[in-house]
Amino acid sequence: MTSPSIRKLRLGFVGLGVMGEPMCANLIRKSGVPVYVHDLDSERLIRAVDAGAIAVDSVEAVGAEADVIFLSLPSIVQVEAVCASLLDLGRPILVVDMSTSDVARTRLLAERLAAANIQFVDAPVARTKEAAVQGTLFISVGGSHELFETVQPFLAHMGSDVLHCGDVGCGQIVKVLNNMMALMTINALSEILTIGRRAGMDGKQLFDALARSSADSFILRNHGMKCLVPDSFPEKAFPVDYAIKDASTALQLAEQVDFHPRIARYTHDVLCTAQEAGYGLNYHPVVIRVVDGRVASTLGEL
Missing domain, CATH: 3.40.50.720 (NAD(P)-binding Rossmann-like Domain)
Structure with missing residues (x-):
């Protein structure tokens, strides 16, 4: 052809x-x-x-x-x-x-x-x-x-x-690692937003400021500002269930090359906790509800 x-x-x-x-x-x-x-x-x-x-x-x-x-x-x-x-x-x-x-x-x-x-x-x-x-x-x-x-x-x-x-296979490698990076970034943004709010700062103002700094990213401007800040995680978007599948695929790839990623594993576990709490069909940035403590978790430290 x-x-x-x-x-x-x-x-x-x-x-x-x-x-x-x-x-x-x-x-x-x-x-x-x-x-x-x-x-x-x-x-x-x-x-x-x-x-x-x-x-x-x-x-x-x-x-x-x-x-x-x-x-x-x-x-x-x-x-x-x-x-x-x-x-x-x-x-x-x-x-x-x-x-x-x-x-x-x-x-x-x-x-x-x-x-x-x-x-x-x-x-x-x-x-x-x-x-x-x-x-x-x-x-x-x-x-x-x-x-x-x-x-x-x-x-x-x-x-x-x-x-x-x-x-x-190389197309899949790029996609799998891209998704894992995005999921880890959302987890990190959830932690940053939680710290900022508990310290007394408005979440929107915090992310607006970060978007003008070296911490700017596509994930911050989209998932962060559009979902994490307003706490909006609708169904029929890319759900937690699918995110777990992608995170699991990334971990399988890491295992195949004899590498054991700690941050990726922790992000996977946060997603699983959200799923167990009933958020499997919600848009995957809903993991902030695990990160900020609204969902009870037995997750340990990295």
């Missing part, structure tokens, strides 16, 4: 969840080629059809029609299951996994698919649901340079920053 034939390619998309649905909508609207979609939720399929997609009733049906199939699924478990359904189709396919997946299992999956003449690229996404809607995601890509050249024009419909990070 090379870029000169890109306008002749037919696309597939499996997984129309919180991020997948708006990503697919952008792909449908901007690509100018047929997009075959499948999801277990019939309402999501209806919305995709309304946006211009062609709905089919199985993963195999997507594989029978599409040359390039994009996946946006909860974890590597679902990714492996979907790919297993494609193995016996007997036609060349390029699979682009845009989920956040385990690095080692991603690489093993790519090897299994290659034996069946199925090519594979990992291209997980970062940033918010709003960015998915606007088509301004950050997409880190792992795979050969040739395959990157093939998928980059399509990925550019969904993301404003599409970066080739190396061979298969």
